[in-house]
Amino acid sequence: MNYLFYGNAGVFAVKMISISYPFTNLAELVQEKAVSIAIGHFDGVHRGHQNVIRQAVDVARKEGMLSAVMTFSPHPKEVLGHGEHYYSCLTPLHKKQALFEELGVDIMYVMRFDLSFAAVSPSEFVSGVLRPLGVGHAVVGFDFTFGSKGAGNASTLLELCKPDIGVSIVEPLYDNGVKVSSTYTRDLLEQGNLDKANSLLGRPYEVSGTVVHGDGRGRTIGFPTANLELHDPYVAPKLGVYAITAWLDGVAYNGVLNHGMKPTFNKSEIKPVMEANLFDFDRDIYGKEIRVQFKAFIRSEQKFGSIDQLISQIAADAAQARAINQSL
Structure with missing residues (x-):
């Protein structure tokens, strides 16, 4: 097992940028190059998440783009009232930042998730968020959903991003027939199955x-x-x-x-x-x-x-x- 490790919190090379929709400071957010971005909450930054993020980094390097991750704060399920379970986290933002750096990410966008953003339609997410940020390629997991009431999925994103934004959809990672996920990792930790949880996290x-x-x-x-x-x-x-x-x-x-x-x-x-x-x-x-x-x-x-x-x-x-x- 190749574990990800990182040192004590300090100054990171990966730049953390807090954003909220609609953008009021777009001139400050646009980068000097197009961006290859992995999108997801990524709590845990487990091995499945790492596959998504690495693909965004690989595309950035091949295409001469900046690599980025878009994560959300607070957890969307917490805001949408799907239980207090999501108030707790596997990886707070500063730890995500360190782990993203290990994976070669240049920029970490932290999108404020509130009820207003939750009401954005899938097409508005692409036209009002991704295109203004200069996204040239987006990478998501196979079960990615976005937009009001989760109306959009990975296939929707692929269609809405045509013709100017490339999209990669990453297949799930399985562990003995069980999909590697943040929920599965949480359950393992709460059961005391630390060996398995650490294996899924990769650290x-x-x-x-x-x-x-x-x-x-x-x-x-x-x-x-x-x-x-x-x-x-x-x-x-x-x-x-x-x-x-x-x-x-x-x-x-x-x-x-x-x-x-x-x-x-x-x-x-x-x-x-x-x-x-x-x-x-x-x-x-x-x-x-x-x-x-x-x-x-x-x-x-x-x-x-x-x-x-x-x-x-x-x-x-x-x-x-x-x-x-x-x-x-």
Whole structure:
């Protein structure tokens, strides 16, 4: 498996441009070259998405165009009232930007998705969005829909873009007969099937946040932890223990992470927390930015009858996490 990896957030070569329809600043949006653009929400930037984006990049390189991606914010299904499930995300915008850069994209258009844009017809999307942006080629997945009430599909786009905009329609990617999708990836993470989810993503699933003060109990039992306050509403993986790699100040540290309610110490229901124990590490990192990659699921969360049992299990989890990270 060839995983995509990227460093800590910073200055990206791929240019992020926020846009809303109708355009009021078109002169600022038009590029010096025609654009080959991949269109989709691309939450997760999984291997299926990567196929779509790579094709747009390939066309750009062959035709002397700029390569671009158009994504949408917030998630269209969230705006259209298809449930709170889509409030959470696999990849926030800044992570999409980093992953798009890995794929060779020049420009990331972030289209504001609101009820007004949702009412745009398929023909208006082509005439009022794609053509003004100087799109010379568009690449979409086979199940792409667009326009008011999803009236347009990939075939519609192909017809509406004639004769001046080329269109490529990318076939789906299957994993053992199941279509690779963001929904499938979300379900796998929530089930604790991290190996499969990471395989679909083409990289370890990850979250980022700030290290905040916890209750300090980890240090008292010999396993100090970094408590994460997440920056974005990530899709939450199954409660349990994971082998991880954490990035601090551009340096990677292996460790073990517990995602759960801490039932041994808490009898009343609380929000889930993520606590990471970094191996061979002893620094004060409160307030530091941290990025955590989930490498393997070790076990489900459980309640222990005594502190000694808890300590023994944490030691076993840490040993297993060390072995997993050494094998990867």
